[in-house]
Amino acid sequence: MLAFLGLLAFPTAALAAEADGGEKIGTWFNWLYHVRIAGRPVATDPADISFAFALLLALALMLAAILGSRRLSVRPGPFQMLLEMGYGALRSVLEGVMGPRAADFLPFIASIFLFVFLMNLMGVLPGFVSPTANLSITAAMALVIFLSVQLYGFKENGLGYLKHFLEGLPEPPKLGTMPFVKFAFLTLGLGLLGALVFPIHIIGELVRPVSLSLRLFGNMFGEETVVLTLAGLVAATRYHWIPVQLPNLALGLLTAFVQALVMALLAAIYLAGVVSHGNEPEAAGHA
């Protein structure tokens, strides 16, 4: 009941309903729970509402992109100015990570950044929930990034992409330059080492989407939980008009930006790791 009052007073918190015995959060899309198409309810749990918000945001982004680029002029108006400034900033950051290939991947990376950033920011508005505070949404985003990295890896390097999973092994020995026994020993050792290294690289590759999705989800869910807890502290008392969660909402703006940046940068680094060997950044760890 306490948590429910907090939600009514400050519907910013996208807190899962299971904490309160299946109560639904008060958002502007709750009517979806009552809509039925062919006898089946459109939405049954909070993930569906999150999905509705994400869809709405994606449509809004598309509309903004179309409207913003329809009448381009050499002397830009304020809207075109804003878009161009954002484009320039994203491009300069991406060039620092990917080098000359940045222009090819800018649309993908910039879409990830804008989409995640705006989804994160949604949680601050009353009546909206942050779709990224739901593991389904972040897992879907991470899966898209993972699959596109694999796709670009095969597209850029062909089957040679599989060699990328044996990175770190020494050069294979040549038979003509050494006695046969030494060659046999070296080849055997290299084979054993390869059998060790290959699964490690595979695991490292598979862990990436897990860590991507969990990082974003944990940050946004944690933020919303703190906001809800702070709001719930005063919601049932007569001091309910004091916005104790306001400092954390302000902090949420920062978290929203940083996490969107991290998501986009990590996608860029994973892509940089597969498209151009040789000068890939050191920060591409497996965390």
Next chain:
Amino acid sequence: MLYLFGLALGVGFGVSVAAFACGLAQGRAVSAALEGAARQPEAAGRMFTFLILGLAFIESLTIYALILGFMLSTRLPASADVLKVISSGR
């Protein structure tokens, strides 16, 4: 009762231990980045990108602990119920 005791300790200590180590690590990362930026101010922009990335990697470990904490804390009973059990004397 021992189970609940361990659960409560796990919820309380799990995140705080993770946050302790994460705070230390992030402090080291930021101090190193600041030293680098003070020596070479023109490289600060490029450094900032990788600083943010490194901080994200460090922080993600704490976030894992936080998620575990959330999962564990839903297993804890409400304190009113526990008090009722204790006061009934069993």
